Amino acid sequence: MSFTSLHGFFAMGGYAAYVWPAYGVFFAVLIADWLAPSLRRRRLLRELHGRMTRQSARERGKAPATVPNPPAS
């Protein structure tokens, strides 16, 4: 163990302002890289599901329940 106290660990021998932002950027970028595709996946699944229900509704000859008719103006 190279640090004797928690304070010493956070101080990083006076380099805290350089070491911790570096680690912060590392984790922030990787977390963003992890979350962005999972959001995209959820959006895509919902979109595909909507497309499929509309298509099967059309095939049954009914107006799709999820898409309201445009207002008659």
Place this chain on the structure above:
Amino acid sequence: MAKWIPLWLHKLSSPPTFYGFAGKIRPWAIGLALVLGIVALYGGLLLAPPDYQQGNDYRIIFIHVPSAWMSLFIYAVMGVSAFVAVVWRIKLAEVVAMESAPIGAAFTFITLVTGSLWGERMWGTWWTWDARLTSELVLLFLYLGVIGLYHAFDDRRQGARAAGFLALIGIVNVPIVHFSVDWWNTLHQGSTVNLFGKSHIAASMLWPLLTMMLATKCYYVASLCGRVRTDLLALESGKDWVRRIVIGEVQP
């Protein structure tokens, strides 16, 4: 000789098979990445002694160097799959190449920012136009170019083809980044860790570095699997196997 290899590869390259395969690998890869990452951070931040010249500032090495290795490794993977995609037009190879680009860009960005934070105190400057730094910046622009070109086309496969060519041309930059510290007189130091031969680093600092390298590799596999799965669903959206997955996963 070993006739099963091409057959196995051929089966795996079919989108529904790979979708299932990637789904099985992904949790293991991210789990391994987290465990190895925590072990590496413990070793690097707590166990390793301070550097005799740089004090504790050198601890940036444990993320800077693995990220830099990943920036080159991912480009190599992207280049090889772009080659396969351009020559044989295999859909999976296109997807792997195109979905590697954002992860590679992320690691390149981390490399540049952490290097800059490190350089400010040790070199006295955030940035300098020396060979290593400039070629790494060019690597980031290549990644961004590939991502941009891919999304510039309405037809995804056409975009993947154009971006694949760009990725192939950009491969020349990979050895330039790697050997820049030998070919030019740079402010950036030469390589400390040698795969073949003696490394110029203490064992207590080397093992966290190598563990973090494995962690970032596992992270890349996990992130790539997730991205490729989503892309395959989008590309094959009309097919039956995608319908079954959509019905199974979306509760109305």
